[in-house]
Amino acid sequence: MKITTEGVPVVVEWHKFVVGSSFYIPCLDRRALASKIDAAAKERNMRVKYRFTMENGTQGVRFWRIR
Secondary structure, three states, rough: EEEEEEEEEOOHHHOOOEEEEEEEEEEEOOHHHEEEEEEHHHHHOOOOEEEEEEEEEEEEEEEEEEO
């Protein structure tokens, strides 16, 4: 599954995404991105938690792997 946000490809190094780690992706359409990452994680038998946040003056989504 190819993940993009506002036409920009998003590369997630799933093999490095261990339980308890997190990553942040700046974007405008936060709900769409959260849905795409959640679906991609489920394909890999991972569960993620996410929160819409502002970091360094930009809005986006932070994802945590919880299983």
